[in-house]
Amino acid sequence: MLPAAALVLVVGLNGPSPRLRGGVNGGSRVSRSAVVNAATQQSPAGLGFNSHKPVSDVPDSLCRPDDGNADTQMRQKFERMCRAAQNKICAAIEEIDGTKFREDAWTRDGGGGGITRVLAGGNVFEKAGCSLSVVYGSMPAEALASATERGADRAKGIKPGERVPFFACGLSSVMHPRNPMAPTMHFNYRYFETDGGVWWFGGGTDITPAYLFEEDMRHFHGTYKEVCDKHDPDFYRKFKQWADEYFMIKHRGETRGLGGIFFDDLNDRPAEDIFKFSTECANAVVDAYVPIVAKRKDMEFTDEQKRWQQLRRGRYVEFNLVYDRGTIFGLKTGGRIESILMSLPETTRFEYDHHPVAGTPEAKIMDCFKKPRTWV
Amino acid sequence: MLPAAALVLVVGLNGPSPRLRGGVNGGSRVSRSAVVNAATQQSPAGLGFNSHKPVSDVPDSLCRPDDGNADTQMRQKFERMCRAAQNKICAAIEEIDGTKFREDAWTRDGGGGGITRVLAGGNVFEKAGCSLSVVYGSMPAEALASATERGADRAKGIKPGERVPFFACGLSSVMHPRNPMAPTMHFNYRYFETDGGVWWFGGGTDITPAYLFEEDMRHFHGTYKEVCDKHDPDFYRKFKQWADEYFMIKHRGETRGLGGIFFDDLNDRPAEDIFKFSTECANAVVDAYVPIVAKRKDMEFTDEQKRWQQLRRGRYVEFNLVYDRGTIFGLKTGGRIESILMSLPETTRFEYDHHPVAGTPEAKIMDCFKKPRTWV
Structure with a gap:
C-alpha cells in the first residue's frame, strides 16, 4: 500500500547491505560486485544473515569514516541523533522498569552496523x-523507482539494471508491557540517502492498547499533534491518517492498534527542517508513552483480560510478519535476524474465530480497530 | 523456492475465488468480471474475506452440480476422498482427546465452499x-505459468493477460498437542484443475516435535515410506527431500520440524494412480501420528520444557506467516481467514536471541533442524 514507506522502513531498520567497496565520495560511488558467501546465495539483495560482526566496544560512529563532508554530513548527524534518543529512551524505560537493557552491537565490512x-x-x-541500525546497501534502480511515490526521481542518474548504492540510518523500537491495561508502543525514525544524492526521511510512533482509556489516547496523540503542529499545520492530520492506513491488518479489516503518526518519503522542504522534526518526534517518545505506562502498570486485571491482551499480541505478530514490509524485506534480504524480530511480543495467543462479546470493553476497543477514530 | 508447491498449497487450502459465473463445461468456461464489493477492492485476485456464506447443513458436495461428467469427475471424487479422510482423522483425534471438534461450513456464490x-x-x-476447501477461482495466465515448474504448459490455450479459471479441492490440517513431548503434525492433500484441462496433485504430511524421540521419527517417516514405496521406489526419497527444503525457515537456517513428505505439480502418470497415492497418504495420517501422541501425551515435563515447546511454536508461526505461500496468498486474496489461520498454535513465545545450551536435548533437536537427517 505504501511502497516508499515499506522500503525505507526496511533499510532504516535492518535492510540489505551488500558489501560495497567502491569509492566513497558522494555522487560518484560505484558498486562493485558483492562478495557472495553461502548465506547470501539465498538472497542476492542482501548480505546474508551472518554477515554482521559482534563488537564489544561500539565505535563513536557506525558511519564510514569519510561520511562527514558537506555532501554526506546528514549521515553522521542522523546517527548521533538516533544514538542520543536511544540512550534517553532506554534510560527512561530502565527507570520505570527497575531492570536494565542488554546491548548487542555489531559492524559490517564496508561500513555500517547496529x-x-x-x-x-x-x-x-x-x-x-x-535498535539502531546503520546500513550501506544497494538496490536495483527499478526497485528504487517503484519504491517511492514520486517514482524515477529517486533513481536519477542510474540506468535500468544498475544497482543504486544507498545509506540508511534508523532507530526502531517496540515496548510490550506485562499489564494488559498498559499499551504496547512502537516507533521508528529513519534517514535514507542514495549515492545519486537524493534523500528522504521517514518515521512514526504508534500505540497499541488492549484496552481503551480515552485519556491515554488523547495524551499520546496530543503529544504528537503538538510536535507536528510546530512544523506544519497539515502534518498531524496527514500522518495520523497514514498511520491508520499503514497499520491496517487487511485480512482482519482491523488496525493493529490505535495509531499515532506515520510518514515517509518526506523531502519537500530543507533536510535540516525535516531533521529537526524527526528529532523532536524521537524525543517525544518518552513524554508521549512513559506517563501512560506509569499510570497503568500496577492496575489490577483478570485472567480474561490477560487473555485478551495475548490475543491482541497475536494480531501484532500477524501484522509484523505478514504486512510490515520492513520486517519481511529484512527477513528476506539478510538483516540481523534477532534485531528484526525483537519486535515480536514474548507471548501470544491465536484462537480460532474469537470475537469479543457485544458491549464489553473488548468490543469497544475492537470498534476503534475496525473504524479508526479521531482522538485530538 | 517452490512456486508450484506454494500456489497449489494456496488454492488447495483457501485460495482466491472470484465469482465466476461463466459456462461450466470443462475447457470452455469463460471468466466474467467478478462482482466487486468493498472487501475485494483490496485484493483484486480474490473474493474478499467476507464472501463465504455460513451454512448449517453441509451439501453432499461442495462442487458445482454439473462437475461430474467425464471431464470433471475427479473433482467430486477428490472431494469425497477428502471428506472421508476428514471424518476418519477427526474421529481418531476426538477419541484420543475425549472432546469434540466444532464444525463451521460455508458455501460461495458460483460454487465451492468448505x-x-x-x-x-x-x-x-x-x-x-x-479443514476441507473447494475453490472455483481464477488467476492470471502469467501467474499460472510461473507457478509451476513446467512453466507455460499449465496455461495452454490461454493468452497473456487472460485469467485462467481453475478448480481446487484440498484437505488441510494442523494438530498442536499440549504435552511438549508430543509433536505437532500438519498435512495437506489437494487436487488442482484448470478449465484448460490441465491438472495436478500436491500434498504432504510433516511432523514438528519439540523434543527428539528417534523411534517416533522412524515410525512416522517409516509409515510414509511404506505408502510411497507401494507407488514408486523414488517417491519417498524425493518427497522427503522436498519437505526438508520447503519447510526451511530461511532466516533462521533451520527447518520448522523434522519433515515428512511433500510433493507438488504431480501429473507424470495417470490421474487415477496419483489419486490412489494421495488417498493412501491421507489415510495414513492416523497410523503415522496418533500412536506417537498416545505414547507421549501423558509424559511428565518441566516448565523449561514447556517453554522450549512454546519457542518452537513461535518458529511455527514465523514459518507459516512468512514463508507458507498458501497462508500468505490466502491472506492476500480473501480466503476465509479463520480457516487459513487455524494452523497457528494457540500459544507461542518469541525470545530475543535464544540459543539452546550445548549438549542438551534442545540442542540435540536443533542440530536436526539445522541439518536434516535421514530417519528410515
Missing part, C-alpha cells in the same frame, strides 16, 4: 527493544 | 484443526 538493546523479563515490561 | 473443524482447549490437544 546497536540492539533488549530488556526481557522486566518488572513492567515483558519485552522491550530499541 | 468445512472447517477445530478442536480447541482439548485434553490432549491445545488446538487441532482439519
